[in-house]
Structure formats: C-alpha cells, structure tokens
Amino acid sequence: MLALSLVVALATAGAPHPALAPLDDVYPSLDALYVDLHQHPELSLQEEETAAKLAARLRALGYEVTTGVGGHGIVGVLRNGQGPTVLLRTDMDALPVKEETGLSFASTVTAKNPAGESVPVMHACGHDVHMASWIGTASLLARSKERWRGTLVLVGQPAEEIVSGARAMIADGLLTRFPRPDFALAVHQQPMLPAGQVGVVPGFALAFADTMEIVVHGRGGHGALPHRTIDPVLLASRLVVALQGIVAREVNPLDPAVITVGSIHGGTKSNIIPDEVKLQLTVRAYKEEVQKQLLKAIGRVARGEAAVSGAPREPTVSVIPGGSRSVFNDPTLSQRLRPALTRTLGEAAVTDFPPVMGSEDFSEFGLAGIPANLFWVGSAPPAVFAEARSRDTYPPGNHTARMTPDREPTIRTAVATLTLSALELLGKSP
Numbered sequence: 001m002l003a004l005s006l007v008v009a010l011a012t013a014g015a016p017h018p019a020l021a022p023l024d025d026v027y028p029s030l031d032a033l034y035v036d037l038h039q040h041p042e043l044s045l046q047e048e049e050t051a052a053k054l055a056a057r058l059r060a061l062g063y064e065v066t067t068g069v070g071g072h073g074i075v076g077v078l079r080n081g082q083g084p085t086v087l088l089r090t091d092m093d094a095l096p097v098k099e100e101t102g103l104s105f106a107s108t109v110t111a112k113n114p115a116g117e118s119v120p121v122m123h124a125c126g127h128d129v130h131m132a133s134w135i136g137t138a139s140l141l142a143r144s145k146e147r148w149r150g151t152l153v154l155v156g157q158p159a160e161e162i163v164s165g166a167r168a169m170i171a172d173g174l175l176t177r178f179p180r181p182d183f184a185l186a187v188h189q190q191p192m193l194p195a196g197q198v199g200v201v202p203g204f205a206l207a208f209a210d211t212m213e214i215v216v217h218g219r220g221g222h223g224a225l226p227h228r229t230i231d232p233v234l235l236a237s238r239l240v241v242a243l244q245g246i247v248a249r250e251v252n253p254l255d256p257a258v259i260t261v262g263s264i265h266g267g268t269k270s271n272i273i274p275d276e277v278k279l280q281l282t283v284r285a286y287k288e289e290v291q292k293q294l295l296k297a298i299g300r301v302a303r304g305e306a307a308v309s310g311a312p313r314e315p316t317v318s319v320i321p322g323g324s325r326s327v328f329n330d331p332t333l334s335q336r337l338r339p340a341l342t343r344t345l346g347e348a349a350v351t352d353f354p355p356v357m358g359s360e361d362f363s364e365f366g367l368a369g370i371p372a373n374l375f376w377v378g379s380a381p382p383a384v385f386a387e388a389r390s391r392d393t394y395p396p397g398n399h400t401a402r403m404t405p406d407r408e409p410t411i412r413t414a415v416a417t418l419t420l421s422a423l424e425l426l427g428k429s430p
Contacts, residue, residue: 014346019144019423020416026139030411033057034132035105041094041121041128043111044159047072050092050131054156057135061142063154066178070169075178076154078142083150083427087181087370088418089362090127090134091160097124100401125161125398126189126379129405133187133377133414140419149427151179157361163209163324166364175368183333183425184365184372187414190353191395193378194385195409198341198417199353202334204286205374207258209359210295210323212281214239214302215316218309223271233266235309236277240264242305243281246297251285257294258284258357284357286326295319324359330371337373340424341417349413358398373421377414379405 033053042050051072058065063076072092096113098120099106109121138154155174159165175181193199216239218232240261251257259281266277283298285291299317306315342350353376366372380388380395384406388395396402 014342014344014349017344017420019140019147019419020344022140022143023136023412023415026136027408027412030132030136030415031408033135034128034407034411037128037131038123039105039107041107041109041123042092043096043113043121044093044162044165045071046111047092047158051156051158054092054131054135058138058154061138063138063142069174070158070165070172072158073165073169073172073174074156075174076138077178078152078154080145080151081149081427083148084182084425085151085153085179086422086425087153087155087184087365088134088137088422089155089157089184089186089365090130091157091165092127092131093159093161093165094121094127095124095161095399096120097122097399097401099124101404103404122401124400124403126403126405127160129189129379129407129410129414130187131156133411133418136411136415137418137422140415141422146429148423149429152422153178153181160361162322163359163361164322166361170364170368181365181370184362184370185418185421186362186374187377187417188360188374189379189405189410189414190376191380191397191403191405193351193353193376194380194382195378195406196349196382196413197378198345198350198413199376199378200334200338200350201329201353201355201374201376202331203329204326204355205329206327206355206360206363207256207284207286207357208288208291208324208326210283210291211320212283212295212298213316213318213320214279214281214298215276216279216302216306217276217311217313217315218273219312220273220275223273226273229273230310230312231273232275232277232311233273235305235311236264236266236279238309239279239302239305242301243298246294246301250297251290251293255290256286256355256357257290258282259294259298284359286355288325324361325363325367327360327363327374328366329373330366333371333373337421337424340420344420345413345416375417375421377410377417379410381406
C-alpha cells in the first residue's frame, strides 16, 4: 500500500499530519467501497441502496444517522464537546451514460429514467470518489476526537446531477432539525488536474445554469416552394446566431456569460418545410443580475427574429424550472484553509484553479448564509495528464463515457483535503 506522501505525487514538501496516519489502514476498505459504488450506480432520486451503504458505514463509526432527508438524503452527526459545527457534503447520484472505460469493475447497470426508458448508468462525474473520500474523512475524524472539539454534520446528498437534492434536503429541515453549520465543505474530483493536486478557487467557482426552450412558429409547405411558406428552420438558424450577439454586445465584457443552443429539432423530411422548430438552450453566468439579463434578452431577440421573418405568431419562450445557482467560495474561508493544506500536502500540490461555467447545487449552502468552500481534487493519472497536455488536450472529462479517475491517489488526496480542512475549522482540543 502506498503511503500518502508517495501517492500525492506533487506534494513531497509537506509535513506529516498525525490525523492522517490511519489512512493506510483505512484505505483498503475505501477502495472496496469505491469499486462497489462504481459497479452499482443509481440515477438521481433513485439512490436508495447507495444511501443505505453510506448510512451503515457512518453508524459503524459512531455517528448519529438519520435517513430519508429530502428524498434519499442521509445526515450523520458526531458531537465532540463545545466548538464549531462543520458540514461535509458528498453527492451520491450517477448519470445516464454507458461506460466505456474498459475497467474490470465497469458498470453494466441499466435503470428506468423519469420517462420510463431503460438507460445505462455510470458514475461519470466521480461521485463514487466523493463518497469513498467522505467515508474516509468520517473515519479519520472519528478516530482523532482528541484533536478537535465541536460537531461534525456529514451530509449524503441525492439528486445533485439534476441540481435539486441540496434544495430538497434544506426544505426538509437540514439546517433546522440538525445542528446548523458554521462552515460547509465539499470536494469534487477534476480530470483537468493531475491526481495529487488540489485546486482552490476563492469567489465564484461555478455558474448559474438555466435551461430554456424556444419554439418558433412558421407556415409549412413543400421544400420546392419556399416562397409560399414561412420557414421556421431558417428562422431558428438566424436565431442561433443572433443570440450570440447578447453575450458579445449586451453583457459587460468583464462578466462571463454563456448562451449555448445544444438542441434543435424540426421537420421530418428533406423536402418538407415544417410548421415549427424547437430549440433547447443552456444559459450561464456567475452573477444573478447577469443571468436575469440574459434570460430577458433571449426572449426579446427571439420575438424580434420572429417578427422579422413574418412568423404567424410569437415564439414560445420558457425557462425550465429547477435551474442551479452559482457556487461562491467564501474568500476568507478559502484563504484560511489553503495554508492548512499546504503545510501537509506541500506548496506544489495546492494550486489556483480558474472558475468554470459548470453547475453544482452545493451553491445552496452558501446561499443559506453558511461560509462554504468546494475544492477541486485532481483525478487524472499524472502520466496521462502530461501526455494529453503535450497535445494541447485533456484526459476524458466529467460526464463522458471514458472518464477514469486515478482512484487511489485521488481518494487519498480528497480524504486529506477534507480532513485537514475540517480540523482547521473545528475547535482545538485543550
């Protein structure tokens, strides 16, 4: 079994921390848990067996465990005298992706999606890494109670991939039925970093994300007689281009924003002009006021393009409920935690990471008024990462069929990151 100082390949300058000493003994059980979770993934809102496995582990470690919070959510509480309360969150759900990693323990699971369709299921975002690391952290902190004072709140969250689980758990009393956290922490594995590195992002880390649907209406007819129609395909094509002018010319260049048309559907045959075309968009920004500006402008531009085309009626523009809000890492908290990591992991292992336009409902904890921080933990095998960067690419990323974390160094580094961060925030043993 490799020692932590060896697997955190870029972090040889740090000093050992006594609380991490049991990790070598604990790791085999974490690895077995990871393999089991990877082989048996469950879709959002279906995480019943996953939650049961984690709850059993927490109970065995001495945590007070409550299940069924906001769906399949679990909460484990460990009290250790007077001191701060620290929340550690893991997500539990998987994605409807067919695994193509070639691993001996690759998922072959299929499940019914909300539409009743049978789909393949894979932990393509690394939630299996998060869960194994979370249990590892729970174990190390339970074994080192002489080093801290306060309360740990371990949250196993469902439905992160559909950005509804955190909101559901909070609505079900997460912050009132259980000790209210003074701080909230999470990690997320990141294939855009080599395993052994930790990415720190003070401030905005992930974006608001809304899904929009636009249906543009025309007057169908024969493809050979376009002059007798109002072509919604042409209207939709113009709209795709026109929408980019919102970002390019209406939003402050210093405020990041994204409008992507990811789906466009219309027509049934090459020589038939249809009556309507449907577009699906993802809209993203860090600031709430910018997000609102984008959503409003999209409707205006869609109506304008329809008017220019002589459409028989205005387009139908709708925002799909359930969007996520931006993750904001409390800068003071980030600045406090970074030295705690570098002292043990080493300066080279703790690096700045840029904000990204992805989304995560860990945002809900910060929006509830809790200082929060999400760390990126590198998961790409270092040699694979270096080879990919030499070609100006990256290893297979999150939500792809070939995403393959370098699991041992990734889990070990994630455990160390959460454990050291929690110890920094909890009260010190007298």
